[in-house]
Amino acid sequence: MRYSFGLDTFGDRSGDADGKPQSHAQTIRNVAEEGVFAEQAGVDFFGIGEHHTDYFPMPAGDVVLAAIAARTSRIRLGSAVTVLSSDDPVRVFQRYSTLNAISGGRAEVILGRGSSIDSFPLFGYDLADYEELFDEKATLFAELLRGGPVTWEGKTRAALLNQDVVPHIESGPFPAWIGVGGNPQSVIRAARLGLGLALAIIGGPPARFAAYSELFQRALEKFGRSPLPVLVHSPGHVAATDEQAKAEFWPRWRDTITLVAAERGFAIPTEESFDRETGPDGALYVGSPETVAQKITANLRALGATRFDLKYGMPGMTHDQLITSIELYGQHVIPRVRELLS
């Protein structure tokens, strides 16, 4: 089995050593450096999630990915995720096929909603239309990815009649995935469109998603498609010891979730819930390289997945802390997981 290992960021706003937030511009430069460093550390994929907030100032991740592409030669580069419902599938295809050209065929796209809802009012879309927007646009995107002229008609954008969409892809479709957070209908959609399944597991026991993985493969059979890979995306942080990783991550995680909780009206997480999530049955990969490697190994096995993407960092963490986390992930966690899986 061929496994690969990635890192994802939401453009988490960097903090300086005193805990003060750095500027959006500095955060974006930090992310570009982290992407370049990820290749040096031996990471296979670097993903940037679209967000539109003061603490995740990352609305145009593809521009940052292009900067990383110009300074790297091996690492794969993609979105994690692209909020397709509030974007135009033709433009998304064009941006990522351009990235694919710049990078010599290293582009990927993960389509989804993620937790980013801010793009809907920003671009004039109604969240209540989410389902229809996503379904139509994902269907068109899958069509565009096949290459060749496209004819398409729907309710959510202008129709296309035998339209040649450029730039053409050099050597077949680049990898594309559908991000799924827990809705089995979304698993069926990914299979129907022939796109990979990216399981975003951000809370609760990861093993409960095993049935989703099986559902995906069974649905692919039903639609007469070949097997496609399953990817797991989860948040975490690697440091020298479990204690250090938790001490660095917990206050930043608490502050961020508290902020989101206030915006969305849910209760604030407790230290008890953090302990559950960082334990063996939780969704957070926070700890020493060995702790994180064991957890990744167990969950890739349980879920029949061949790729793991660690969403590293949190708003307020320093660039230095993230560089150390990336180095430990690439130099120690990934080789250890490969060893455990072989």
Next chain:
Amino acid sequence: MTELPRLAVLGAGHVGPVIARLAIKAGYRVSIAASGDPDDIALVTELIIPGAEPRWASDAVADAGIVVLAMPLHRFLDVDPGLLSGKLVVDAMNYWPATDGTLTAFADATSSEIIARRLPGSTVVKALNHIGYHELEDRSRPAGAPDRKAAGIAGDDPAAVAATADLVDRIGYDPVHLESLRAGRALQPGGPVFGAVLDRAHFEQAIGIRSLT
């Protein structure tokens, strides 16, 4: 032992399958329906909700003792109220503008009161809406377990509230009664227990019906 009522779960997205699985485990016979043809959810049901029967919504409701609404709230606006007439309806949905957008139909009262108004022939109870679908299954515990958590139930009809409390108890939570459907405001987004998983004492303290001594 009296036979458990049949359950119809309307909604096969994030929440419906979780509630259906818990109910099956607790011994209920469960039908599940999405907005259309049961064939569309046959594979999902087989693999994600083994033991449930995928049916048309009208068939699922027809012989159900309890109907659980677990669809996106805007989809509820398309449901024919006649379909649910005479039924005990457990509203597990939420009006959550921050994630689902603004719905003007739900602007002027608690969402369950508005649902009750739209379903004049049904008895509506609000329950199973405030614990996230990520956690609902994971935190469920049998009665008497030391780490058992609480789940709120808001309704105006004592028999309906009792039947819902029995369901909540059997699927793994200590039922906490709120005094009315309107009091279910405490269970909604922005309320003190939305998204929280608390034991009975902390739950009752949070919603202000008990002070911890």
